[in-house]
Amino acid sequence: MPESENNQKIGYLGPRGTFTKMAVDALFEEGEFTSYETIPACLDAVEAGEIDTGVVPIENAIEGSVHLTIDYLTHHVDLPIVAEMTVPIKQHLLVRGDYDPEKDGITEVYSHSHAIAQCHQYLHKNYPEAELCYTSSTGRAAEIVAESDKPIAAIGNHLAAEQNGLTILQHDIHDYANNHTRFIVVQKQPKTLNIRDHIPTKQKTMVMVTLPKDYAGALHQVLAAFAWRKMNLSKIESRPMKTGLGNYFFLIDIDQPYDQVLFPGVEAELEALGCSLKLLGTYPSFELNVSTPNLQAAE
Numbered sequence: 667m668p669e670s671e672n673n674q675k676i677g678y679l680g681p682r683g684t685f686t687k688m689a690v691d692a693l694f695e696e697g698e699f700t701s702y703e704t705i706p707a708c709l710d711a712v713e714a715g716e717i718d719t720g721v722v723p724i725e726n727a728i729e730g731s732v733h734l735t736i737d738y739l740t741h742h743v744d745l746p747i748v749a750e751m752t753v754p755i756k757q758h759l760l761v762r763g764d765y766d767p768e769k770d771g772i773t774e775v776y777s778h779s780h781a782i783a784q785c786h787q788y789l790h791k792n793y794p795e796a797e798l799c800y801t802s803s804t805g806r807a808a809e810i811v812a813e814s815d816k817p818i819a820a821i822g823n824h825l826a827a828e829q830n831g832l833t834i835l836q837h838d839i840h841d842y843a844n845n846h847t848r849f850i851v852v853q854k855q856p857k858t859l860n861i862r863d864h865i866p867t868k869q870k871t872m873v874m875v876t877l878p879k880d881y882a883g884a885l886h887q888v889l890a891a892f893a894w895r896k897m898n899l900s901k902i903e904s905r906p907m908k909t910g911l912g913n914y915f916f917l918i919d920i921d922q923p924y925d926q927v928l929f930p931g932v933e934a935e936l937e938a939l940g941c942s943l944k945l946l947g948t949y950p951s952f953e954l955n956v957s958t959p960n961l962q963a964a965e
């Protein structure tokens with residue numbers, strides 16, 4: 667194998683113990699790993715060529731899309747998606763080892779906004795008085811709790827607990843059992859991804875479609891262009907263009923790889939309607955599950 671393939675520089679939303687790092691560990695056996703404090707910092711590093719590959723969250727089963735990732739990808743950087751990995755998410759309530767529930771109530775709960783949203787019912791029932799404090803990641807929340815001597819807690823995974831010397835006060839506090847997050851892998855220059863030996867569950871393609879202003883039935887016609895070609899869409903979402911109220915674009919996930927017949931046909935049909943279509947990536951989709959070798963990290 668050429669040295670460059672082994673020596674990939676891979677960045678991710680860190681610090682240690684984030685769910686994004688779990689996705690990275692599930693995907694890559696080797697490489698030079700760098701954690702970034704925020705999603706934009708990670709994507710900027712890929713765009714600037716400081717790293718070859720970036721891994722960031724894009725969608726959670728309970729809370730929906732990670733808008734920061736979508737907006738940054740569509741407005742600020744030009745980075746094709748080259749793979750995705752879906753990871754099971756188990757949120758736990760983490761405290762310092764010396765926290766005594768008999769003595770003190772928890773005054774503050776720290777975590778990433780998506781993690782807090784996944785546990786709203788639990789927090790509402792059990793810690794209605796606690797202040798919710800938002801952090802750049804669950805890993806960062808665990809660090810804050812580890813560094814503090816106050817009766818505070820973090821929401822995060824078991825790796826964040828282990829790696830920050832915290833105790834799990836309550837396991838599995840997410841409000842819905844079927845909790846998963848999808849992470850995307852982006853690259854500026856396509857480079858062979860030295861991914862662990864996974865079999866993709868499917869091949870997918872993501873496109874961004876911009877509609878003309880005030881065109882009756884435009885979205886219906888966009889969807890029809892995919893439908894009559896029997897192209898299966900697994901997600902459609904609108905996001906603001908950020909150019910004024912009412913201006914939106916659509917992100918569409920299609921359950922098949924890009925090809926030179928159907929996709930150019932869709933594109934030509936959409937152009938005739940005054941729409942534009944941009945390819946955001948065509949890529950293998952992987953899923954981490956507990957039976958996958960080396961991937962027990964998500965347990």
Ligand SMILES: O=C(O)C(=O)C[C@]1(C(=O)O)C=C[C@@H](O)C=C1
Nearest residue numbers: 684685686723778780803804847
């Ligand atoms: O904070 C982390 O651990 C992350 O990797 C981010 C993130 C997210 O943005 O959705 C990832 C998975 C969980 O859904 C909660 C938080």
